[in-house]
Amino acid sequence: MTQLVISDVSKRYGAIAALDRVSLAVEAGRRVAIVGPSGSGKTTLLRVIAGFEAPDAGTVVLDGQVLADGPAIAPAHRRRIGYVAQDGALFPHLDVAGNVGFGIPRNEPDRAARLRELMELVELDPAMLERRPHELSGGQQQRVALARALARKPALMLLDEPFSALDTGLRESVRQAVARVLAKAGITTILVTHDQGEALSFADQLAVMREGRLVQTGRPAELYWRPADVETALFLGNAVLFEAEIAEGSVSCGLGEFEAETGGRRGAGTIMLRPEQFLLSPVGPGHEAFIENVAFRGAQCTVTLRTNHGGGGIRFTAQVSSMDRPQIGQTVFVSVKGEPFLLPGSR
Known part of the structure; x- marks a missing residue:
């Protein structure tokens, strides 16, 4: 009621x-x-x-x-x-x-x-x-x-x-x-x-x-x-935004191609991932990235990464358990848990 x-x-x-x-x-x-x-x-x-x-x-x-x-x-x-x-x-x-x-x-x-x-x-x-x-x-x-x-x-x-x-x-x-x-x-x-x-x-x-x-x-x-x-x-929280190309049921950005709800939209758009969606592994699978910084915050750490560290690449942050924190200078492979969200209004 x-x-x-x-x-x-x-x-x-x-x-x-x-x-x-x-x-x-x-x-x-x-x-x-x-x-x-x-x-x-x-x-x-x-x-x-x-x-x-x-x-x-x-x-x-x-x-x-x-x-x-x-x-x-x-x-x-x-x-x-x-x-x-x-x-x-x-x-x-x-x-x-x-x-x-x-x-x-x-x-x-x-x-x-x-x-x-x-x-x-x-x-x-x-x-x-x-x-x-x-x-x-x-x-x-x-x-x-x-x-x-x-x-x-x-x-x-x-x-x-x-x-x-x-x-x-x-x-x-x-x-x-x-x-x-x-x-x-x-x-x-x-x-x-x-x-x-x-x-x-x-x-x-x-x-x-x-x-x-x-x-x-x-x-x-x-x-x-x-x-x-x-x-x-x-x-509402830390968010990582990527410019992406929208296709039927998928989006492509600097980290690769991912399944996503696109609502029939195509062309350019902006996708959102929360830092806790990133999974870091020393052996893969995923997209190769370089650890630039690790900020210890008690139970969790904020990790700053850059893809293709030899060139321009893209910088973004991930959130991981302090028990699994990587080392600065380490190369890891980044995969994504769950789907990225295509923000409304992006074209």
Whole structure:
């Protein structure tokens, strides 16, 4: 069932079009990540959904309730929407119980039991209810902020880059915990982030924005392997692009000829391969290449290669396990796992 429907939403700040006729449908229970570079309009879209901003045109409908119809909007506090900001925005003068219970009436029966239930839901010890925000770690503060948002039993949860201030290792664990909590609660969620890896791992639906427009939506794996254009391909991860000649069911580039879905197109085009698709072998099969550089990155290495190192050749990068890293100056044979993707619009 479609729960949130955004239709042709536009928003301008003077001469700048922050949102340009954005439309997005979100099904109940989904986790959606809106990703894009700075200035793409993703935060403005989240603020329009939350009710912090009024669109110039377009509609926002949640569970059949019209939240915005152009500048006419329902107040934010009447939208049944939870909101978690980047820094958690906890009240420093209140303890955890005061923060989590901020939206729960003081005279509500079993209020104390409800607070304990919310703490357990976000995987925190109820004993922390007596602590102040400054006595919590960054990850604990974000979970308290989530519990506070969940206390109002929202129909929709909005997360505005809630993990960006956390250390890398902590960010991963907190993100996984938040995903578990929201899945258990069955709450539809929209995450705004500029971190591509975070968006790909958190969401079951991905929306890419650029210059105020929604460029592509779909499942994360679909967008990663079949991007709508070059910009999206490069934004969602490392990509190796080759100019190629298109034939029926195949493409030819500097690494050879490969089977590919061409959609009946012929002539010149651009193909995309992800660095992890390259397989390197000291004995073949594949196309001969020379190792120019190896960058160690922990579990994996980024390898820079050049074909035909005695002449011009082509330079590209591959991603391999650190256990299999080659040596600089070594000659290897490069083969490709899977098919290259022919980018739309290339001719």
